Amino acid sequence: MNRRDALRMLGLSTLGATALAACTPDASGGGAPKGDTAAKTFGFTSWSLNEEAQKGAVQAIVDAYATAKQVKVDTASFPYNEYLNQVTLKLRGGQVSGAIQLDISWLGALAAMGKLRDLSPQAAKGGYTEVARSSGQFDGKQLGLPWTTGSIGLIANTDLLKKAGVDGLPSTIEEFEAALEKVGKLGGGVVPYAAATKAAQLKDILPWMQTFGSPLLNGEEIAVGDDASVATVEWYKKLYDAKLIAPDVDRFDARALFAQGKAAFYDDAIIARGVVSSQAPDKTLTEKMAPLARPVLKAGDTPRALLWGHVIVVVDGEGGDAAADFASFATSDTATVAGFFEKVKLPPTTTAGLADPKVAGDTFTTDWTEKITKTATPNPFWRYAGYAQIESTIAEQVQAVLVGQSSAKEALAKAAETAKGLQK
Template sequence: MHTSSRHRLTAAVALSTLVAVTGSACSSGSGSASAGGADSGTYTVWDPYPQFDKASAWAKLLDACGAKSGVKIKRTAFDTSDLSGKALLAAQQDNSADVLVVDNPAVSTLAEAGVLTTTDENKLDTSAVDANLLAAGQSGGKTYGTPIGANTLALYYNKDVLKKAGVDISSVTDWTSLTAALDKVRKTGKKGITFSAIGTEEGSFQFLPWFWGAGAKLTDLDSDEAAAALSLWQDWTKKGYAPNSVLNNTQTTSWQEFASGDYAFAENGTWQLTNAEKAGFDYGVLPIPASGGGSAPAPTGGEFVTIPAQGDTGRYATSQKLVSCLTSTENLHATDTTLSYVAPTGEVRDRQLAAHAELKPWVDAVKAAKGRTSDDLGTKYPRISEQLWKAVQSALSGAQSPEDALAKAQSAVK
């Protein structure tokens, strides 16, 4: 999720961790799309931001892009967990929204169901978007929409805890040096690292940087590389470098542990930056290291702006204008500030960094990030992810060895 304390991070714009946003959706219009023709003066937009009301910068941007395109905008906001189902149902009734802003892992599911148009059909220009971020919205060689922004995971660290343990953060460059730092911290009586290993998508989301950082692939869950990543987490819990609570931790409860001031490190997302400013201790941010050094690919969060298929294809031209307006360089900068995202284009990221140099670790993490449905996994991802988080749970609880847990996971996927 996001970027800087100035960026008004809201935990509700949940990183595409598929974490359901709580609370009821609020709306500035009804849920039905306009039934008018291509020249209809009202275009509908559905988004997963119920926390933003009519007076918000986001709602005002939608209205401004509508005015620029010569139409009125009827916006409906849904909880992230509800939006995909609503979009599928609307498509079956030929009542889709004109513009749909949706969590990136849902794009391939909606595309496979025939809900979305391709960029070839709708003429959206995605040439400025980073390839690793655009990949989350690609399936079968086709692109469905464009990212509105990105967020991902990194390691927050407590400067005081590390200083007292004699750890120089610049020495933490790979798994070996990170584990050595955790050992030093534990010997001072403080705690090492906290993360979320819960048996949900959040657990998979948090494990993926280590999984990918070992060189493992989601199509081969029982590889030696995958076992190395799971063994790392298991060893940390066995040695007390990470608490047993990680088995039940969400990203929120994991953050609360770090905020206590007792931990050296916490794996969490951009969306915690406002909370980090309030924590009451000096903190830093480090991209998650890969096994042998460098930044590990962390999973991308953030939404795609898409154009659903319509019975009246004449509507696409105006929808394309709306999306192009929302994702223009000028508006993208404002939008990513509003939504607390790292921009998906280099030009806008440069502007973000010029204003907030402290975003650099997050920019580096996003540049190394990878979509969960990339590698053309598409709708296979949810099943793979479920088996992955089950394997993590099994290994960390001591029920199975990492190798046995991952072999069982791979077998279940097949």
């Protein structure tokens, strides 16, 4: 998997000013739906139809539905890195209708345009897990049906931990630090925790801030800079100074270190197994990979993780009824979602789908779902079109602390002040 593929699968892209402008609220978006909502022809827009690894599996779902329901589905696709910009511009101009695949981090941006159908009736009968259903909710409405739901979480190399004398997987911050210190004594270029330390990926510190007790956002008030987030950054700095985490590491560096057997822990999405497998000289490494719940501040706390995944939304207009039914079929029909998992290894979003033998027999997926995704939550900043800029502002200030240019308190106060101007 190359850098672009990894960005696509993780839902990480750099959106320029044009894309962000296209995501701003559209005052003209309200009113009655345009076109015949009962029409038997509808559109389906998806970046997966533009990707070699998934387009066959996605097209099979489209064809199966069209045949079974005797409808026509007009498909369209754009490359992932251009997708949000293209979709928002076409939606604003009334040039796209029907069902649309979305990264969950983009839902707020499209919802602000006021053109998406409330899919609560479909969600109520879909059998989705609670966390999956929540990924498609915005401002009290069910605007998306979850297609695949995962999370960004911690992965351990159990072989390295065993060599370091670490008994079991750590469940608290105290146990985690103790494990890092033991791994640090192995030497040989091993990085105990290949945590993000480059600004481009330092948003990984946000679930750690939540772990320490920061809500990140209180209503509309930026909470970064509170005592809990300051304590988090000071802890991160302590790990950095003790060489338990390394300088200048992003997701791709971390994957490379882990694949080479040079990192005991790192953060990634559920796609990590496939990525590491393709890079690792040791072809048994994937058998030594273990997903673990993020260590908590004190026993009994709920582990924190960042929600990750895709939803299908529906434009309230031409063919909207059939498009909503298609979105339900693609995301909740058990045979369909289990077959899709078998082909592309993206976890289903329904209880029945997760229980299907094709999925339940995959230990890594079931462990990840139970230990990490079960308590994952959306990034609270996703409600803003400028969420990526807010994350970057925080990341840059955290990096300033790591390299000794600022104290945690001063840096986060500055980040919070800048972020206030990006809440649009």
